Amino acid sequence: MIKYIFFATALCIVSPALADRPILLVQSTTSTQNSGLYDYLLPIASVALDLDIRVVAVGTGQALSNAERCDGDLLITHARAREEAFVEAGFGAARYDLMYNDFVLIGPASDPAGAKTATSIAEALARIAVTNAIFVSRGDDSGTHVKELSLWDGIADVAAASGHWYRETGSGMGATLNIAIGMGGYTLTDRATWLAFENTGTHEILHEGDPALFNQYGIIPVSAAHCPTVNSEAAEALTAWLLSSGQAHIAAYQLGGAQLFFPNTE
Amino acid sequence: MADPRQVIPFSPRASGAKPAEITLDKLSLKRRGLGLLNGLSLSLPAEGVTAIVGPNGAGKSLALRVIAGLTDADSGRIALPHAMRGRIGLVFQRPILLRRSARANLIHALKLARIPRSERVARTIELLALCGLTEKSDRPARHLSGGEQQRLAIVRALAANPLLLMLDEPTAHLDPQSTHAIETLILRIAAQGAKVILVTHDIGQVDRLADDVAFLHQGKAHELTAKSQFLSRPNSPAARAYLDGKLLL
Amino acid sequence: MPTLADSFMTALGLISSADPDLLEIVGLSLRVSLTAVLIATLVGLPLGAGLAVFRFRGRGALVVLVNALMGLPPVVVGLMVYLVFSASGPLGVFGLLYTPTAMIIAQSILVAPIITALTRSTISDLLGEYDDTLRVLGANRWDVVGTLLWDARFSLATALLAGLGRALAEVGAVMLVGGNIDHVTRVMTTAIALETSRGALPMALGLGMILLALTLILNAVVIALRSRLEAYAHG
Numbered sequence: 001m002i003k004y005i006f007f008a009t010a011l012c013i014v015s016p017a018l019a020d021r022p023i024l025l026v027q028s029t030t031s032t033q034n035s036g037l038y039d040y041l042l043p044i045a046s047v048a049l050d051l052d053i054r055v056v057a058v059g060t061g062q063a064l065s066n067a068e069r070c071d072g073d074l075l076i077t078h079a080r081a082r083e084e085a086f087v088e089a090g091f092g093a094a095r096y097d098l099m100y101n102d103f104v105l106i107g108p109a110s111d112p113a114g115a116k117t118a119t120s121i122a123e124a125l126a127r128i129a130v131t132n133a134i135f136v137s138r139g140d141d142s143g144t145h146v147k148e149l150s151l152w153d154g155i156a157d158v159a160a161a162s163g164h165w166y167r168e169t170g171s172g173m174g175a176t177l178n179i180a181i182g183m184g185g186y187t188l189t190d191r192a193t194w195l196a197f198e199n200t201g202t203h204e205i206l207h208e209g210d211p212a213l214f215n216q217y218g219i220i221p222v223s224a225a226h227c228p229t230v231n232s233e234a235a236e237a238l239t240a241w242l243l244s245s246g247q248a249h250i251a252a253y254q255l256g257g258a259q260l261f262f263p264n265t266e
Numbered sequence: 267m268a269d270p271r272q273v274i275p276f277s278p279r280a281s282g283a284k285p286a287e288i289t290l291d292k293l294s295l296k297r298r299g300l301g302l303l304n305g306l307s308l309s310l311p312a313e314g315v316t317a318i319v320g321p322n323g324a325g326k327s328l329a330l331r332v333i334a335g336l337t338d339a340d341s342g343r344i345a346l347p348h349a350m351r352g353r354i355g356l357v358f359q360r361p362i363l364l365r366r367s368a369r370a371n372l373i374h375a376l377k378l379a380r381i382p383r384s385e386r387v388a389r390t391i392e393l394l395a396l397c398g399l400t401e402k403s404d405r406p407a408r409h410l411s412g413g414e415q416q417r418l419a420i421v422r423a424l425a426a427n428p429l430l431l432m433l434d435e436p437t438a439h440l441d442p443q444s445t446h447a448i449e450t451l452i453l454r455i456a457a458q459g460a461k462v463i464l465v466t467h468d469i470g471q472v473d474r475l476a477d478d479v480a481f482l483h484q485g486k487a488h489e490l491t492a493k494s495q496f497l498s499r500p501n502s503p504a505a506r507a508y509l510d511g512k513l514l515l
Numbered sequence: 516m517p518t519l520a521d522s523f524m525t526a527l528g529l530i531s532s533a534d535p536d537l538l539e540i541v542g543l544s545l546r547v548s549l550t551a552v553l554i555a556t557l558v559g560l561p562l563g564a565g566l567a568v569f570r571f572r573g574r575g576a577l578v579v580l581v582n583a584l585m586g587l588p589p590v591v592v593g594l595m596v597y598l599v600f601s602a603s604g605p606l607g608v609f610g611l612l613y614t615p616t617a618m619i620i621a622q623s624i625l626v627a628p629i630i631t632a633l634t635r636s637t638i639s640d641l642l643g644e645y646d647d648t649l650r651v652l653g654a655n656r657w658d659v660v661g662t663l664l665w666d667a668r669f670s671l672a673t674a675l676l677a678g679l680g681r682a683l684a685e686v687g688a689v690m691l692v693g694g695n696i697d698h699v700t701r702v703m704t705t706a707i708a709l710e711t712s713r714g715a716l717p718m719a720l721g722l723g724m725i726l727l728a729l730t731l732i733l734n735a736v737v738i739a740l741r742s743r744l745e746a747y748a749h750g
Contacts, residue, residue, distance in 0.1 A: 025613065034713050039697075056613060056694035070602035071612055174712025199714035229602050229610075336647055355651070362648040365666045374662065378652045426653055 021052040024234040027064075027072035029143055030172050032217070033057035035192035035260050040253045045246060049237050059172060061141030067091065067220075070227035073235040075220040078143035078190070083218045092220035093232070096243055099250050099261040100216045103147060104194055105207040106177075107133075107186035115186065121210040122155055129156035132165040134185030138176050139168025143215075148188045151212060190215050192260040217261070219243070287312055288350075288430070288461070290487075293332060293342035302328055303339060304485035310478075312347050312429075315452070315462040317476035317493070319469070321513050324482040326465040330356060330432045333463075346430070350461075355428035359435040361419030363407035368399050368418055371407045372425065379426035393421040397451060413444025420451055424460075431455060432463045437471065449474055469509070473497060481505040483513070525721030526728075537722075541729065544702040547615050547689065548682035551622030555630050555678055558623075560671065563634025564660045567642055578635065584628035589621075590687030596621040597691045613694040618702070621688040626678040633674035638663045641670075669745045672737055683730055703729075 032038055033055060042053050058066065060077040067075050068091050076098065077083055086092045105124055107115055113133040118124035128135050137158070138145035152158045158166045167185065169176045173193045180187040181201040189197075194205070219242060221235035242250070247263035254260070288310040295303040303325050310316050318326045331337040333344060334356040346354075364371050372393050376386040394400045397417040402410065407418060416436055423431060433452065437445040452475055456462045466472060472479055472493060479496040481488045481504065488502035500506050507513040529537045566578055598604050600612040600620075611617045641663050649659050664671070686704035693700030695709060703726045710719035 030712065034709075054613065054694075054696040054699055056696060066601075069604075070607070172712050174714060177714060178711065178716075197714035199716050227602060229607075331647075334651055336650060352653070358648065362645055364645075364662065375652050378649070378654045378658055378662075380653070422652070 021046075021050055022231060022234050023052045023054060024074060024231055024238055025072045026053060026055045026074045026076060026238075027067045028055050028057050028076040029060045029063060029078055029217075030057045030174070031078070031144075031190045031193040032076060032261075034174055035196040036255060037192070037250070037253055037261060041246065041249055044249055045238060045241055048245070049234070049241055051234050051238065053238065059138070059140045059142030060144075060146070067222050070222065070229055073222055073231045074238060075222065076217060077220070078215055078217045079146045080216055080218060082143075082146065083220055087220060091223055091226050093223045093236075095218050095220045096239065097265050098217045098219040098242060099247075099263045099265075100214060101191045101261050102208065102215050103144065103188050103213040104191050104205045105186060105188055106180070106194060106203050107206045108184045109202045109204050110184075111206055113186070115206045118207060121151055121207055121212050124207040125151060126155050128186055129161070129165075134180075134183050135166050136176055136180035136183060136185040136187040137166060137168045138173065139170045140172070142173070144173060144188060144190060147215065151188070192255075195255050195258055195260060216264075287345075288333070288347070288463075289343075289345040290329065290333070291343040291345065293329070293339045293344070295328065295332070295337070295339045295485075302485055303332070303342075306342070306482070306485060306487055308480055308487040308490060310461075310463065310480065310490065312350070312461050313459075314477035315456050315464060315475050316478050316480060316490075317472045318463060318465045318480045318482060319467070319472060319508070320482035321508060323484075325485040326482050327359075327434050329482065330434055330463065330465060333430075334432060350429045353426055353429045355423030355426065355431040357416075357419050357423050357431070357433045357436055359438055361415055363410075363415055363418060363422075366407060367404050368407045368410065369394065369403040371418060372422055375422045375425035381425065389425070393424060396424070396454065397421040398447065411444070413440050413447060416440065416444070416448055417451055420448065420455075424455065428460055430461045430463065432465075434465045435467065436464070437466070437468065445471075469497070481508065483508070519720070521717040522720035522724060525717045526724040529721060530725065537725070539698065540701055540703055540706050541725070543615060543700070544683060544704075544726075544729075547618045547702060548622060548679060550619045551626055551682050552630075552675060552679045554619070554623040555626035556675055558627050559630030559674075559678075560634050560664055561660065562627075563631040563636075563674075564638045564664050566631070566635040567638035568656050568660050568663070578632075581628050581632045581635065585632050587625060587628065588687065589625055589685040589689075590691065592621050592624050593688030593691030596624065596688065600692065612692065613696055613700055615693070615700060617692040618689045618700060621692045622682045622685065625685060625688060626682050629681055630674050630678045633677060634664075634667075634671060637667050637670045637674065641667050669741050672741045676734055676737055679733060680730060683726065 038055055042055070045051070046053050056066070056072065060079045060082065063075055063077050064082060064086055066072055068086070075092065083095050087095045105115060105121060113128040113131040115124040115127055118127055137148060162168055167183070169179050173189055174197070176187055177189060177193070177197055178199060181199060181203050219239055221232060221239050222230045224230050224232040243265045247265060250261050250263045251259065290306055290308045293303045293306040294301070306325060306329060318329065320326055328337065332339050334354055364374060366374065369390055372390045373386050376389055381389060394403050397420065399414060399418055402414065407415065410418065420433065420436065437448050440448070449471065452462060452464065464475060476493045478490060478492050480490045481500065481502060483504045488504050489500060491501055496505070500509060504513060566574065566581065596617060597612065599606050600609065600617050601607055602612065642659070645663060645666070646659070649662060654662065684704065686708055689702055690705050690708060693702070693705065695701050695705040703722060707719050707722045710722060
């Protein structure tokens with residue numbers, strides 16, 4: 001028996017290496033993966049560019065720090081100020097607008113805070129804070145978390161409320177949605193993740209459309225000056241493709257009849 | 267402290283006629299304040315079968331362990347004939363056989379005794395024949411009967427070609443038939459020239475196997491006497507009381 | 516909420532259609548975890564037996580350490596391995612981050628203390644039984660290690676299963692060092708985490724059932740083999 005296990009594992013170890021196309025490693029936010037965009041888009045790009053495109057989907061904060069350590073060739077994230085700082089610091093070659101969608105406030109259909117009738121996202125959040133209704137935050141330094149904190153600015157001191165009505169999960173968007181739904185709480189999510197999310201329970205979109213909820217995705221090839229090992233050629237190639245012929249493919253991706261991402265490169 | 271098992275060179279006595287001896291010199295051993303060996307001194311002839319008898323707790327098994335080097339005495343010395351060095355076998359009352367076949371037990375013992383690989387198979391066949399387990403050599407050793415296991419353990423102890431074989435109550439708890447088989451085996455081993463030291467409570471067995479008898483009581487040797495004399499008129503009062511079933515611990 | 520029946524039907528559907536993605540993920544899980552257990556075994560068996568048999572200064576502290584390492588959080592091991600193999604880490608030049616090799620290394624580190632500690636405990640018990648006998652037969656300490664490892668082989672199968680269970684079940688380490696890259700480093704547990712984050716709970720639970728079934732089968736095979744062989748070798 002031990003012999004068989006040995007041979008089996010020996011076979012596994014020497015099993016042939018993967019396709020010898022150049023590998024491009026993308027550090028990405030989760031929404032683009034969870035919404036299924038990559039499953040649709042990347043096979044097309046792989047063929048067009050003859051690349052082996054691999055995606056590590058983590059929060060924007062972790063994606064940026066992984067890329068800063070040179071563990072990635074290309075970034076797709078959604079926290080503009082962070083992205084510009086990343087390029088400013090010399091870690092990224094350049095930053096381009098890739099596409100956008102928007103954030104939405106979701107919560108239980110019963111809407112105890114009355115967020116649905118608010119006329120702005122600021123008012124909706126203020127009602128949640130006043131009624132001490134449970135709000136579930138990513139709390140993970142992701143693009144969504146950064147956006148959410150900027151929305152609370154001047155409305156409520158969420159740091160002080162953390163652990164009371166303001167709950168930080170320190171988790172990804174999906175895990176945070178699962179928790180918000182389990183707790184009957186409110187949370188902020190990008191629309192793409194929400195539309196692709198299956199475990200919605202009785203939760204629904206309670207507020208949307210405020211210009212403050214705009215969600216811009218950026219794309220950054222990692223700087224070869226900062227990371228000599230980076231595959232700049234492939235990163236530049238995919239960037240160029242996504243900013244040109246890829247734009248139409250992004251627009252074509254739909255889920256449940258709805259377009260999830262809107263290409264907006266200049 | 268000097269190693270109590272240090273082997274002193276064999277020096278024949280002045281007469282030159284006496285064979286070498288196994289000498290225990292004032293062995294003492296205390297555990298938790300209890301004296302288990304209390305100056306045990308004994309000189310055994312280097313040939314033949316010596317039975318060690320005595321009541322429970324006399325220190326018989328412990329003496330075997332000290333001779334075998336498993337337990338160090340607190341003080342005292344042991345002197346063995348030079349040739350016996352490294353060629354000592356000890357068989358416990360309850361033998362521990364490996365979780366392998368009878369044959370594999372012997373092969374492994376030969377390996378541990380550094381017998382060259384090329385000789386192991388032939389030696390194993392000999393040893394299996396000697397203990398009468400040739401037919402059962404492929405059986406798991408621990409599936410053998412108590413008597414068979416004891417016989418296997420005895421021939422396993424022969425792997426290193428011992429010049430001294432010590433057996434601790436080898437037939438305790440065995441039926442008469444198994445006892446007979448083991449006694450026959452012991453006599454054959456003794457006949458091949460190994461010194462045998464046998465701890466036993468069975469006076470009949472002493473009569474059947476032993477050439478001489480050492481009597482131990484309370485961690486001391488009280489006498490070493492030829493068998494026939496020991497069985498008819500032992501020298502020490504303690505041995506007389508023991509044989510009469512009157513010895514108080 | 517998904518019902519168990521939903522999840523069960525999802526699992527059955529995946530299995531009956533021999534879903535190629537599922538097969539790939541299951542295959543990678545097995546490959547990574549079995550290789551990690553093999554490596555951990557090669558380290559853990561001799562190390563555990565040595566800890567049981569040899570007497571040396573600091574042995575007690577080492578035993579406590581190994582036992583404590585059994586509780587290493589996978590995510591901590593993952594983070595350490597990530598930092599080591601990161602492009603800017605000390606071993607970054609090998610380019611192993613986000614590969615199955617990095618996952619194997621992380622899981623080996625997780626599993627080795629388990630196999631070492633359980634081996635030590637098993638061999639230690641057996642040593643109490645065998646020590647005098649083996650010493651009388653002329654065994655040195657290395658002989659004792661070899662003899663006991665072989666005679667404890669059936670009990671040690673349990674230690675390997677414990678290690679395999681840990682490896683197949685953990686998600687924290689393989690997620691960090693593997694990156695859960697589709698078709699490259701996605702294994703059962705990271706796929707379950709991904710499906711959960713998509714809110715696809717029936718799929719997540721269905722995959723969980725398949726993982727459980729896989730673990731059950733592996734255990735059943737080993738235990739059946741063990742009892743058949745053991746019946747032959749033991750008294």
